[in-house]
Amino acid sequence: MSLHRSSGFRPIGEILARQVLPGLRSALRYPLRVSCLGTVRFVDDHDADEFDRTVVLGECTSPQDAMTIAAQRVSRDDIRVGEDDTLRFEARIAAIHDSTYGLVLAGEIRARAIVWQQPVTSDAQARRIVSEASRLRGSASAACNARLARNLRYRASLLETRLVDRGWRETAAELLSLPRAA
Template sequence: MAHAPQTTFAPIGDILAHQILPRLRLAAKLPLRITCIGTARYAGTDEADSFDRSVFLGDRPSLENATSFAAVSVRRGGIGVGQDKTLRFHPRFAVIQDNDQNLVLAGEIRAGIILWQQPVASDGEARRIVIEASRLRGLAFAASGRGEQGAARNHRHQVGLLEARLVDPFWREAAADLLRLPQAA
């Protein structure tokens, strides 16, 4: 009587490496923090009097939950910047960061909808984006020095769009997979 080899048991090293350690790493990076970045100004003032501002929206336990929460918060509108009722906030970007403040996902806000940016696919692509963002920051600085605040703000906005793709390597695959789902579009 010959025994057939057992194929239903995985070696403990494989279980640790492929199941337990990834879950522990993920748990250490949670909860995810959702923030809106935009411009604020007091009622009755010009666009030239506006200033950049970040507004914390909340923490969520998963990437799917964070994107849903961000979408609902932006769609409802009326994101406030505090107790001052005369201060108006115009959100430009939604940002999701992990517990270590690494970028998980970011997107531009247009007409109450978040257009999530596709994460970079490689470190080489990330380097190219950093170089282009640095060039645009220089243009923004020069425009600001000439008193062209609108042009400077547009350059900074373009920097934000580029940097929204600089997702931390730990999150790149999960973020890209989420954006491939039909409901994320």
């Protein structure tokens, strides 16, 4: 008599390796932190020096919730730098990071909406983006005009929005392929 292995049963080691451990690893990366990178200036002083600032919007337990919170806050334009009403924050990039500071998803803010960026699909593509962003940051360091330097740094940061952590690339691509409510 020969024993036939049923396709419905798998060894416990295989179940642990393929289903349980990846779930545990991803659970360690929560909560997700939602933030915005932007420029701060005084409300009435148009010629004043501007400076870059990152403002944390909140924490979430899922990428979908993080995208929703970011979209709501950006659309309402209610992102502030502390309690000081004399400072104006212009949000430029929204980002979602995990608890290990790995990038989950990021996008450019335009007209009170977030244009989420597609993540890189390969390490070679990531290297090209890092190289170009480094070149832009080098140009920013050499720039003698503060506004030009800030714009070059912004362009570098915008390129880097595609540098989604390897563990989140598939999730980010799936999130961006889903239809979003208007």
